[in-house]
Amino acid sequence: MNSKPLLLSGAPGSPYTRKMLALLRYRRIPYRYVVSVTGIPGLPQARPPLLPTFYLPDAAGDLQAATDSTPLIRRFEAEYPGRVAIPSDPALAFIDALLEDFADEWLTKAMFHYRWSYAADVRKAEGILGCWVESPLDDAALARYGNYISSRQISRLSYVGSSAITGPVIEASFQRFLDVFEDHLRQHRFLLGARPGAADFAVFGQLTQLVQFDPTPMALATERAPRVCAWVTVLEDLSGLEPQDTDWLDADALPPTLRRLLLEVGSLYVPVLLANARALAAGQSQLETVVQGLPWTQQTLTYQGKCLAWLRRDYAALSARDRVRVDAALQGTGCEALFEDAASGPA
């Protein structure tokens, strides 16, 4: 058991930082969180620099920079026993990983899109993001930071695929997500039952911004998804929860609301993930596809090629029996397409 607090740097406006902080609190893993967007002076820089960055001891005890919340969650599961965030049933763990990926890679499009496309949202972010990472800041320095961050992020909107073409798809998807999740929370405390999985923390991370900060999506959530709003507040600190192994849902009898969520994953995220893999394989820098009958175009993302490879690797690692169970859970959601041409290998 590690006794030294985990060291990480990040920022309150970073969904992945919030994801990991909530996970660490739930898992009762002691940590020291340094608010910084440039890392910690004197410690190694992550390459590429990403928020959050963890500084973890290597075999010699020297701190090394590590990023990427998804593999880090798995690493901490192995290094810190108890209060796990990955379901013990491998079939359910696979569903959890799929939903985690959807939150990290798809819901984040909504977060980026709303924040940097709507004037009121841009204004709020320009005024507050700088104060989150530096204090005190006088008016001139805050205005400089605000301009710097908004021009940088607006120029990167296309990177996540937000454009005049895709904006309506992203917004409709977010609103459906709110409705389905609201419905799910009528019967269940978390995505996968009465205890949180990695996917809950991933969804939480994105919703700390969408539901608690950016005015346009926040108004939508307040209006149509009060349970979702309450859930986000509660997820922040689950250190008092005492989870039992029986708290997980039965993967062989997933509730209809979870299937509807998987349908959202299968009808939007999966086609984009597959189109991205095809574009990567063809060496194209831009991908074009159709989702739910509407055109979708975005820059090709190497990282999302990796996400697909991870999902396929996890699926291939399931026992034959568990694969049948996962197939049954995903059947008819569109998610099964992830594995249909898996034999040809990931991009």
Ligand SMILES: N[C@@H](CCC(=O)N[C@@H](CS)C(=O)NCC(=O)O)C(=O)O
């Ligand atoms: N897959 C990574 C994503 C981390 C990430 O993209 N973080 C954003 C901030 S929320 C970032 O650092 N972006 C690079 C930048 O803004 O330069 C994870 O799960 O940790």
